[in-house]
Amino acid sequence: MTGAKRERAKLLGAYAATWIIWGSTYLAIKFGVESIPPFLMAGVRSVIAGGILWSWARLRGDAKPTAAQWKAAAVTGALFFLIGHGGLFWAEQRVGSGPASLLVATEHFWIVLIAWLLPGGTRPSPRAMAGVALGLGGVALLTLGGGGSEGVDPVGAAVVLLSALTWGMGLLYFAGERRPVSGFYAAGTPLLAGGAMLLAASALLGEPSRVTAASFSPIALGSLAYLIVFGSVIAFTALTWLTQTQGADRSASYAYVNPLVAVLLGWAFADEPVGARVLVAGAAIVLAVVLIIRGKQARAESPEQAAMSDAARKAAAGRRLREGEA
Secondary structure (H helix, E strand, C coil), rough: CCHHHHHHHHHHHHHHHHHHHHHHHHHHHHCCCCCCCHHHHHHHHHHHHHHHHHHHHHCCCCCCCHHHHHHHHHHHHHHHHHHHHHHHHHHHHCCCCCHHHHHHHHHHHHHHHHHHCCCCCCCEEEEEEEEHHHHHHHHHHHHHHCCCCCCCCCHHHHHHHHHHHHHHHHHHHHHHHCCCCCHHHHHHHHHHHHHHHHHHHHHHHHHHHHHHHHHCHHHHHHHHHHHHHHHHHHHHHHHHHHHHHHHHHHCHHHHHHHHHHHHHHHHHCCCCCCHHHHHHHHHHHHHHHHHHHHHHHHHHCCHHHHHHHHHHHHHHHHHHHHHHCC
16 A cells, blocks of 8 residues: 555544544443443543553653643543533433434534633634524524424433533633643543542442442443543544644534434434434534534634645645655
8 A cells, every 4th residue: 555545544544533433422322321320431431541541641751741730631621521421421311312412512602602701702703603593593493392202301401511511611721731732641631530530429429339240231331342442542543643634623524523423323223213303403503513613713714824724734744645655
């Protein structure tokens, strides 16, 4: 295989990991929490995945996080994993995996609004604001449309929306000097901190005392292993590489695809209903995410800057290709 073909295969594999694997994690969570308590499952996933990433960073000799960065990682772990993943895992006992993925996509709405409301915040572009309005309309259609086979449990939906809000807050908080230079440490430290909090919450809720090893179904254990290896380690590594080589805008394309993958898998493997309301609400939310991300790009870069950024990415790709062929 030539260097160019290897590069293309690596690129396609990385996109597939962030598009398909992350889209499939909602179904894996759904299957897992059928026999594993939600906070226990989320905690085990986070601690093991964080330990793998942290150990890999240490073996690579990456710069270790400072004490201040560990403190920031603890706050981020609470936002991302204790509330974010803990809430999602708990809510998927009441909400289908497809609707949950659509509600999680509102993370982008909250980021826009929080960044605007913070002191010195920048007013969103008209395109981004249109995306927020459209997306919230899709959420309202999905959650407030009444009962029936497509009805979404309001309590579960509210918890997923809270999870999306805390993820947005965590993304805004864990940046700059608070974030370790090493991408593996940047993921591993919040995972470890958040995972410890999740396990503590699980113990306080009495989850371990209510289960035995025999009560864990094979599909639940397989789902947990899938979430650790594929959902956390492989997909995150792929996202890190895509962000470094293709730019943050292109790597964020997973946000468009994950809800579609999750809805289709929930329909195919969990008999989750996909009717007109889910389809219309899903289309509105996905289109809203597109508008928000495109709106942020337009505000962040002038046409000249965008062209220069694109040229820089192409030049970097050319250097990598030449190095691969050498």
